[in-house]
Amino acid sequence: AAAPKRRAGNGRTKIAIRRIEKKGARQVCFAKRRQGLFNKANELAVMCGAQVAAVTFSDGGKAFSFGHPSAEAVVDRFLAGGGALVQGAAADDDELKKLHQLHGELRTRLKEVKARKGRVVEAMAK
Amino acid sequence: AAAPKRRAGNGRTKIAIRRIEKKGARQVCFAKRRQGLFNKANELAVMCGAQVAAVTFSDGGKAFSFGHPSAEAVVDRFLAGGGALVQGAAADDDELKKLHQLHGELRTRLKEVKARKGRVVEAMAK
DNA sequence: GTGGCTATCATTAGTAA
DNA sequence: CTTACTAATGATAGCCA
Numbered sequence: 001a002a003a004p005k006r007r008a009g010n011g012r013t014k015i016a017i018r019r020i021e022k023k024g025a026r027q028v029c030f031a032k033r034r035q036g037l038f039n040k041a042n043e044l045a046v047m048c049g050a051q052v053a054a055v056t057f058s059d060g061g062k063a064f065s066f067g068h069p070s071a072e073a074v075v076d077r078f079l080a081g082g083g084a085l086v087q088g089a090a091a092d093d094d095e096l097k098k099l100h101q102l103h104g105e106l107r108t109r110l111k112e113v114k115a116r117k118g119r120v121v122e123a124m125a126k
Numbered sequence: 127a128a129a130p131k132r133r134a135g136n137g138r139t140k141i142a143i144r145r146i147e148k149k150g151a152r153q154v155c156f157a158k159r160r161q162g163l164f165n166k167a168n169e170l171a172v173m174c175g176a177q178v179a180a181v182t183f184s185d186g187g188k189a190f191s192f193g194h195p196s197a198e199a200v201v202d203r204f205l206a207g208g209g210a211l212v213q214g215a216a217a218d219d220d221e222l223k224k225l226h227q228l229h230g231e232l233r234t235r236l237k238e239v240k241a242r243k244g245r246v247v248e249a250m251a252k
Numbered sequence: 253g254t255g256g257c258t259a260t261c262a263t264t265a266g267t268a269a
Numbered sequence: 270c271t272t273a274c275t276a277a278t279g280a281t282a283g284c285c286a
Contacts, residue, residue: 011259137276
């Protein structure tokens with residue numbers, strides 16, 4: 001008798017939260033997790049009666065968004081409120097740590113963009 | 127003899143994705159899931175090298191946000207780009223300017239928080 | 253690019269502090 | 270508001286169609 005042969009599959013394997021190097025796997029992961037993120041955002045909005053917006057730009061620069069009641073509405077309100085309240089007003093000490101981290105990320109990002117801009121300018125000179 | 131009494135708790139129970147009526151439970155749920163959402167957003171950003179922003183307003187109208195590299199940067203790009211996004215020097219130059227401004231704001235903010243923390247520490251010493 | 257599958261890891265409902 | 274705990278639900282890595 002032929003056993004109903006299970007599909008090959010090792011189940012979920014544990015992975016670290018760092019950049020996925022393989023391009024293909026990274027894209028698949030982006031698509032799946034983007035969907036998961038939007039789903040979580042929707043659940044938060046429905047269950048807690050909160051306004052939620054989530055926006056992401058893929059590696060390729062393509063934009064995706066989710067919002068309740070709409071991404072634009074929430075985003076507008078966010079900018080209008082002038083509120084640059086990061087991660088909720090936690091304890092000062094905690095917030096200080098977060099600001100330091102943000103600062104570090106910003107510096108890294110600045111360097112990246114500057115480097116890219118340099119290459120672009122150089123390319124245009126030719 | 128007193129048994130080492132486990133903490134009461136039935137573990138996670140299945141619930142429907144609809145508005146939570148009990149106010150207290152709704153607030154706790156909001157706090158937990160907001161944190162979970164931001165965590166997912168961060169993982170997506172790190173693992174897939176994508177820009178991500180998440181913004182929510184609680185029932186009480188309080189704003190919370192997360193962003194990589196920053197909520198404002200991603201949100202601005204979203205509103206500016208509308209949908210399709212262009213690459214090139216112009217886009218990079220614009221982003222560079224925004225990052226510089228953000229950097230300045232962050233430094234100001236850091237000083238403020240540090241000062242406040244100093245006052246708090248001093249107050250606690252008394 | 254999307255969707256199914258399985259085994260496994262991650263999140264979290266309910267509760268109390 | 271945040272945190273700790275337990276047990277169960279939910280999300281998903283890797284592989285294939």
